[in-house]
Amino acid sequence: MYTRRDRLFVAFLVIPSFVLLGAVVIYPFIYNLILSFGNMNLTRIRDWQLVGVRQYVKILTEPTQPDFYEIFLKTVIWTVVNVVFHVVLGVFLALLLNQKLRGKAVYRTLLIIPWAIPQYIVALTWRGMFNYEYGAINVILTKYLNLPAVEWLKSPTEAFLACILTNIWLGFPFMMVVALGALQSIPSELYEAADIDGATWYHKLTRVTLPLIRPVMIPAVTLGIIWTFNSLNIVWLVTNTGEPSDKTHILVSFVYKAAFNFYNFSQAAALSIFIFVILLALSLFFMRRSRATEAAY
Amino acid sequence: MGRVLTHIALMFFVLIALFPVWQVVNISLRPGDQLLSTKLEFIPDGATVQNYVRLFTEKDFLRWMANSALVSFVVTITGVVFASMAGYGFSRFRFAGRTIGLLSLLTTQMFPATMLLLPMYIMLIKLGLINSYLGVVIVYSATALPFCIWTMKGYYDTIPVSLEEAARIDGCTPFSAFYRVILPLAAPALVITALFSFMAAWSEYLVASQILQDTNLWTLPLGLKSFESSMSTEWGLYGAGSLIVMIPVVVLFLALTRWLVSGLTLGSVKG
Numbered sequence: 001m002y003t004r005r006d007r008l009f010v011a012f013l014v015i016p017s018f019v020l021l022g023a024v025v026i027y028p029f030i031y032n033l034i035l036s037f038g039n040m041n042l043t044r045i046r047d048w049q050l051v052g053v054r055q056y057v058k059i060l061t062e063p064t065q066p067d068f069y070e071i072f073l074k075t076v077i078w079t080v081v082n083v084v085f086h087v088v089l090g091v092f093l094a095l096l097l098n099q100k101l102r103g104k105a106v107y108r109t110l111l112i113i114p115w116a117i118p119q120y121i122v123a124l125t126w127r128g129m130f131n132y133e134y135g136a137i138n139v140i141l142t143k144y145l146n147l148p149a150v151e152w153l154k155s156p157t158e159a160f161l162a163c164i165l166t167n168i169w170l171g172f173p174f175m176m177v178v179a180l181g182a183l184q185s186i187p188s189e190l191y192e193a194a195d196i197d198g199a200t201w202y203h204k205l206t207r208v209t210l211p212l213i214r215p216v217m218i219p220a221v222t223l224g225i226i227w228t229f230n231s232l233n234i235v236w237l238v239t240n241t242g243e244p245s246d247k248t249h250i251l252v253s254f255v256y257k258a259a260f261n262f263y264n265f266s267q268a269a270a271l272s273i274f275i276f277v278i279l280l281a282l283s284l285f286f287m288r289r290s291r292a293t294e295a296a297y
Numbered sequence: 298m299g300r301v302l303t304h305i306a307l308m309f310f311v312l313i314a315l316f317p318v319w320q321v322v323n324i325s326l327r328p329g330d331q332l333l334s335t336k337l338e339f340i341p342d343g344a345t346v347q348n349y350v351r352l353f354t355e356k357d358f359l360r361w362m363a364n365s366a367l368v369s370f371v372v373t374i375t376g377v378v379f380a381s382m383a384g385y386g387f388s389r390f391r392f393a394g395r396t397i398g399l400l401s402l403l404t405t406q407m408f409p410a411t412m413l414l415l416p417m418y419i420m421l422i423k424l425g426l427i428n429s430y431l432g433v434v435i436v437y438s439a440t441a442l443p444f445c446i447w448t449m450k451g452y453y454d455t456i457p458v459s460l461e462e463a464a465r466i467d468g469c470t471p472f473s474a475f476y477r478v479i480l481p482l483a484a485p486a487l488v489i490t491a492l493f494s495f496m497a498a499w500s501e502y503l504v505a506s507q508i509l510q511d512t513n514l515w516t517l518p519l520g521l522k523s524f525e526s527s528m529s530t531e532w533g534l535y536g537a538g539s540l541i542v543m544i545p546v547v548v549l550f551l552a553l554t555r556w557l558v559s560g561l562t563l564g565s566v567k568g
Binding site: 002005006007009010012013014016017018020021023024025026027028029031032035040045046089093096097099101107108109110111112113114115116117118119120121122124125126127128129136139140143169173177223226230232233236237251252255256259260265268269271272273275276279280283 | 300303304306307310311313314315316317318320321324337375379380382383385386387390392398401402403404405406407408409410411412413414415416417418419420422423435436438439442443446470471472475496499500501502503507518521522525530532535539542543546547550551554
């Protein structure tokens with residue numbers, strides 16, 4: 001049991017953070033929820049009314065420009081492709097680094113750099129590199145690989161691809177670091193035992209390594225999915241607010257545009273809630289699965 | 298043979314990881330008449346530091362830097378103080394609302410940026426606080442705080458409770474046991490917390506672009522973006538500015554990698 005003094009001390013420790021979070025997280029969240037049931041926009045910023053679920057119905061049924069379902073599908077593709085590449089590259093590089101190797105620390109340090117650079121600089125730099133005439137990517141394609149130049153930023157598909165390439169580049173170090181941490185905690189006896197049993201490298205990978213790093217990777221992947229789904233900087237800045245003609249949006253950038261370029265505040269609020277619910281459901285699903293896997297080992 | 302292949306593969310990825318950085322360096326050193334060159338030389342012809350000089354003499358770069366430093370400093374202090382206290386509370390005490398508190402901290406990670414930004418933006422318009430640092434400082438602190446509290450909690454969990462018990466027997470108050478015994482031991486986690494709070498403020502563009510519209514208040518990201526958005530992109534200035542902005546962050550980040558690894562894995566496994 002705690003004494004009165006202990007209780008006062010806990011209050012002193014925790015309450016400041018919760019007041020701050022309450023003021024700037026919980027209050028805005030509730031305000032956002034209320035807003036999503038209203039009809040606020042730039043011309044109706046003070047005399048807006050509650051109109052029920054109209055915003056949600058509108059999003060799901062009325063055709064928008066660009067099309068909501070197309071954006072949603074694109075967001076799913078964006079998230080899946082990015083996270084798959086992050087994890088595969090990250091684990092692959094971690095496996096390479098997790099052996100006796102000269103210059104290991106140097107490789108590791110250099111490979112983390114994409115994670116360390118501020119995202120907006122990453123985005124603006126890659127935007128420059130994707131430039132049609134003098135961007136480095138097209139220079140390499142045409143001069144060194146004898147391939148035709150690609151019009152990266154002028155057509156929807158290529159621009160979307162450009163965003164994905166940028167984001168893959170920026171995201172693999174996180175997974176690499178997490179996987180490396182997990183690999184280092186696997187006891188070497190397991191590999192010795194596997195060697196005695198005459199296991200091939202493939203068997204060691206699939207029967208020892210991967211199952212053992214799974215409990216660490218699943219929370220990291222969950223986090224990765226949330227971050228990628230919600231990642232606004234890259235799409236917004238690489239495509240310069242959704243060029244060409246708002247055809248490159250994923251959900252979060254579309255919401256940002258709805259809020260701060262079109263000032264459809266209530267529509268944006270409803271979309272935000274929609275994104276949040278999807279991510280919450282996804283995380284609960286993953287957390288349940290990771291608990292199941294932890295119990296299995 | 299396998300070893301050689303490993304080195305080749307790693308070098309290939311290092312090359313990819315460093316290529317954009319090299320691009321930034323390269324562009325920043327180009328003289329004005331070669332900004333649109335399509336040559337890929339390691340160091341450009343007639344390399345010059347002219348862009349760096351222009352940054353400080355012709356542009357408000359110093360002012361942006363001072364603004365960014367101010368905002369980042371306040372956010373870092375807020376983050377470290379609040380997270381070190383709250384993390385300790387969550388780690389050592391069982392109290393009503395503890396589990397809900399911890400889970401709601403996790404939930405905030407699923408908020409899309411607009412979910413907090415939009416209500417805050419509308420509030421700030423109504424309060425007439427657009428173009429004030431208070432707005433950005435609050436948003437940045439709030440975004441960084443949940444992660445920092447988790448990191449601190451995870452680290453305190455690894456410090457044995459017997460240390461405080463001993464201190465208490467020696468006559469320490471709960472606060473001095475925390476402040477004099479535990480807090481110094483948690484220095485690595487404090488450093489990570491400071492780094493993350495600092496980066497949240499130093500590298501943020503989208504929130505700042507909505508709240509800070511007065512060019513006198515611009516932080517570095519807004520300044521750098523302005524080189525790119527004007528009719529003709531000033532690539533030289535952009536490159537020079539970017540490099541100055543990213544060097545301290547990259548160096549700090551790399552220096553702290555080791556702690557980052559343990560901090561991240563602890564947080565995710567021990568929950």
